[in-house]
Amino acid sequence: WDGLGHGLTKDQIARYSRQIVLHSFGVQAQSRLCLGSVLIIGAGGLGSPAALYLAAAGVGRLGLLDRDEVELSNIHRQVIHTEASVGVHKAVSAARACRALNSSIQVETHLEALTPANAVQLVRQYDVILDASDNAPTRYLISDACCAAGRPLVSGAAIGTDGQLTVYCHGDDGPCYRCLFPEAPAAGNCARCVDAGVLGVVPGIIGTLQALEAVKLLSGVGEPLSRRLLVADLAAGRFHAVKLRAKSPACVACGSAPAITAASLPQYDYTAFTGQAAANDA
Amino acid sequence: WDGLGHGLTKDQIARYSRQIVLHSFGVQAQSRLCLGSVLIIGAGGLGSPAALYLAAAGVGRLGLLDRDEVELSNIHRQVIHTEASVGVHKAVSAARACRALNSSIQVETHLEALTPANAVQLVRQYDVILDASDNAPTRYLISDACCAAGRPLVSGAAIGTDGQLTVYCHGDDGPCYRCLFPEAPAAGNCARCVDAGVLGVVPGIIGTLQALEAVKLLSGVGEPLSRRLLVADLAAGRFHAVKLRAKSPACVACGSAPAITAASLPQYDYTAFTGQAAANDA
Amino acid sequence: MRLVLEFSGGMELLFGNQKTVEADIPVSKGQQLTLAAAMAWARDNLLTERPELFMKGSSVRPGVLVLLNDTDWELCGELEAEVAEGDRVTFISTLHGG
Amino acid sequence: MRLVLEFSGGMELLFGNQKTVEADIPVSKGQQLTLAAAMAWARDNLLTERPELFMKGSSVRPGVLVLLNDTDWELCGELEAEVAEGDRVTFISTLHGG
Numbered sequence A, B: 001w002d003g004l005g006h007g008l009t010k011d012q013i014a015r016y017s018r019q020i021v022l023h024s025f026g027v028q029a030q031s032r033l034c035l036g037s038v039l040i041i042g043a044g045g046l047g048s049p050a051a052l053y054l055a056a057a058g059v060g061r062l063g064l065l066d067r068d069e070v071e072l073s074n075i076h077r078q079v080i081h082t083e084a085s086v087g088v089h090k091a092v093s094a095a096r097a098c099r100a101l102n103s104s105i106q107v108e109t110h111l112e113a114l115t116p117a118n119a120v121q122l123v124r125q126y127d128v129i130l131d132a133s134d135n136a137p138t139r140y141l142i143s144d145a146c147c148a149a150g151r152p153l154v155s156g157a158a159i160g161t162d163g164q165l166t167v168y169c170h171g172d173d174g175p176c177y178r179c180l181f182p183e184a185p186a187a188g189n190c191a192r193c194v195d196a197g198v199l200g201v202v203p204g205i206i207g208t209l210q211a212l213e214a215v216k217l218l219s220g221v222g223e224p225l226s227r228r229l230l231v232a233d234l235a236a237g238r239f240h241a242v243k244l245r246a247k248s249p250a251c252v253a254c255g256s257a258p259a260i261t262a263a264s265l266p267q268y269d270y271t272a273f274t275g276q277a278a279a280n281d282a
Numbered sequence C, D: 001m002r003l004v005l006e007f008s009g010g011m012e013l014l015f016g017n018q019k020t021v022e023a024d025i026p027v028s029k030g031q032q033l034t035l036a037a038a039m040a041w042a043r044d045n046l047l048t049e050r051p052e053l054f055m056k057g058s059s060v061r062p063g064v065l066v067l068l069n070d071t072d073w074e075l076c077g078e079l080e081a082e083v084a085e086g087d088r089v090t091f092i093s094t095l096h097g098g
């Protein structure tokens, strides 16, 4: 049954009917979601709600990447996991939840860390990438891989009661992470490193907003947060949007003559660049 | 083990450690959460993330009220339910998910509709109330019951790609729903009634923000959105906070001589007042 | 007088799906422009359908919040509030969905 | 010259946990105030700890975004951008957590 040429089955039309009846969304946007794919890097505080909402919304293929196992102290913010999944690989636990929500989509797990060796080929397999990671070297690696593979990147971050959200590598003029931060902060040199706590609902809000951005990018509906940074002060209940620079022609990752390419990225030393290994930052 | 006089067990300290190490939150705020209670009215699009995040955060007692059963077309936004829970009572399905996340809290289900006859006594049993309902008569009923019982109310709403959030009945000067809207909109007279679709992630964002407000109210940390309305245009990616009036001395629900009280509320005719039954609006 | 008119929560559907309109409202010399007059002007010049979803009598219909520069009009004088060059007037329809 | 200085993303921890400071920065007659000078003033007058987390040399340390009236300073001239009475200058530390 495909009388309208949109490629949706009767079951899909029933399942997504409340999105389809929305004038500004409709059957075409839903169809683009169902044909699209998203890679979520990190199945933690940000990745949990992002994965739930993207699976529910009908993204056709969802990749979940994490190298850690669920711990009890994760669950206060990583709500896709349960007590029964303590000790289970996070990507496996998250995939189980996504499949329980929506058996009609394809859910893929990647149980290895993202590394310079595997990043570009992983990112290439998906239409939209979500950075739901928790450390600076991984954030540079993800951004570089998205530049090299030509994929838009939804970047969220949360700590304490603060959150930040933007879209990198989008359209003609959207900057990448390196355009904004060409030099890495020195190791341990973030003001919050001594106080790495986080109110659980804060990554919840940012991760759900990341799902929204991915839906906008895949469906073509709405205005993605490219060249805009959303800054959330959630203790005060304040959201603030700021205007960002365009991409830099001199950027080593996305500029006109990038030094970091699909070919050279695997040799790039992120630990040396950021002065920290991918694991020791929150 | 209660060396710090905060009443938390060793297990609770381990589970909530990332919130406890947060300077602005700490063990006292966590303890207030663990001793607190929240009633979530509606286990749908708003109630799903709100229940998950409040259970995960450690709210000691969580009440879930809904009268409906899970349908497949709900799941695109009601991510606390699964395909396996289609046909199951929503409050039961949501309670199951909350208990799987956190077996150390108490989860209560209320399988009846909220009515003028039961509203005040239900609301009285909890510290903070979340309006996660989907129709005007229920919104007036919840607000009136919170006025009569003296409970703060976190009110969220979402439709299409728009969301709204505020806290009613809070502190000395916080207004109630009737202070803002003393006269009900005529039946069918909302601009969006003809187009009742909703992008699934939109109630996700508002419901998660409702959980944040409940955490602020229970813990005493942060500034609740009293006398402020957060307006979210999620297609454009814009949040906007507006300043609201104080409570009105003439308000029939929260004024100096209210006509609607715990004693009189059960006789109030919400269907006549709003011109619509509690079921027929989204 | 130049004002920015904003419509949200579904109100924009009554105004040709415009969320923001830069309006230039004629005012007689020496006269003040009130919110009531700005609202009537929007009804007569911008409204594209179903006026009963925007106004009821000479005020706004129940369920619509009116803001002057992001502040509830109840704090500024409601219908009689005076607006000035460059002010933002916002009409928000309250949402019930969940 | 009166400016509003804002600190976010953890930067406020270096400034006595103040998120917003109304600053009155002395400027010689006929002189312009630049972002560089405003930043140096904040370092000398407001910073309560660990200056290396705020500045590196005469600029901001890597990982901090500077905004002039909600716009990335890169679009306004960076260190040499001229600030005017009432402007808002914001320092945001980028977050890595998730």
Ligand SMILES: [Zn+2]
Binding pocket: A175, A176, A177, A178, A179, A180, A247, A248, A251, A252, A253, A254, A255
């Ligand atoms: Zn770049």
Ligand SMILES: [Zn+2]
Binding pocket: B175, B176, B177, B178, B179, B180, B247, B248, B251, B252, B253, B254, B255
């Ligand atoms: Zn009232």
